[in-house]
Amino acid sequence: MNLHQLRFVREAVRQNFNLTDAAKALFTSQPGVSKAIIELEDELGVDIFRRHGKRIRGLTEPGRMILNSIELIMQEIDDLKRIGKEYAAQDAGSLTIAASHTQARYFLPKIIPAFMQKYPKVRLSLLQRKVEDIAEMVLLDQANLAVVTASVPEIEGLVTLPCHQWEYHLVVKPDHPLNDSRMLTLDEIAKYPLITYDRVFHGRNRIESVFEQRNIKADILLEVIDADVIKTYVELGLGVGIIVGTAFDAERDKNLRSIPVGHLFGTGRSSILIRKNAYLRSYIYAFIEMISPNLNRKLVEKALAGEGSDYEL
Structure with a gap:
């Protein structure tokens, strides 16, 4: 053999x-x-x-x-x-990250430039994929790790580590009446056409169920899979948008206002996926800690070895 x-x-x-x-x-x-x-x-x-x-x-x-x-x-x-x-070249190598759209578009751009500046000899690849494809990429060793917005079910062979929390935000134009509300209610939001995620997005069902539980009919005008498209049509004045808070950037979105509505639609948790018992080079541990300072090397090593399963943010 x-x-x-x-x-x-x-x-x-x-x-x-x-x-x-x-x-x-x-x-x-x-x-x-x-x-x-x-x-x-x-x-x-x-x-x-x-x-x-x-x-x-x-x-x-x-x-x-x-x-x-x-x-x-x-x-x-x-x-x-x-x-x-790794022992031949401590600060050189490659790092392949699989990421969902929201992470690749909005969250990781805050992390990757700093990482590349610190580790200029590391060749970094970012692969944007659907959530259902990302786990398989990590399992097959096509990516060193994955960062996803949606919560994922427990998958054998993978370790899931929470990295940051988020809540839903309402996006409106600067002169919109809802900007004057101190604590938004569903009734107030339901007065306006809604622009939000398509049903393929993990949080769409949650948004609809909140309205249904209160017997309030939501006027969903437009359904898309990209938060940038939602913001574009809000900016055109077609309605108000509901997005993941991570997708709002005050500097880029100067023509819009963001109102946290986690008290209505709840919060979510983004996660890092890593293959169980994977060998990670030092700079990969550093990258993980840059995403979430709570995920230090010692904690990640314990998780990969299957020692414990409850990791707080």
Whole structure:
């Protein structure tokens, strides 16, 4: 048994069981991949793949268990390589961050410039993705960590660390009557057309349910997936907007006013996702602490090792 065989099995699965594509991805020959996989199956005494003629069609039951073990082995090997690289160059390397739109657009721009100034030798990549795709990227080691606005369910193999809290804000024009209200009520807001998130956004259901619980009909004029679009149409005078507070920037949004409405629609918590037992280089711990000072290296290491699960902001 050797590492090449393990790599070939993993890549065959990643390439949707196409050995030709797997060979291309690994810069080798298709017959060589096929031969190595058969030799591994002979050594283990079980079939890893289901076959139809010369083509493989999927994993067998033992094949699924073998793949899980291979993924763990390859992750450990990748971590060994990272350890060597870190001690060879303490302040150089790469950092890949997967982020939801709100984090990539509004929150991380406050963090990334300072990080790059402190670690100029680190090559940083920011990948904006849908929340449902982000967790898989971290699990597959395509990203070192992820930052998401929405709360995510517990996912096996991932550690979720809260990094900052937010509340909903109402955005209006500077001369809007709601600016004069000391404590906004749902009845006051419902007098105006609403511009808010599309139903694909995690908080849309919460906004609607608040109105429904009070038997107040909300006049939702426009539904979008981008807070910048919401602010654009509020600025045009078409209605009032409800957005995540993180998405409002007083300097950029000088033609609008933001009114906190967490007392009506509640608060949320953004989180950092990291693969359990992942090896993180020193500058990645530094980046995490820049996002949230409470997440110091000692606490993150304990979380990655599975020691405790309750982390306060």
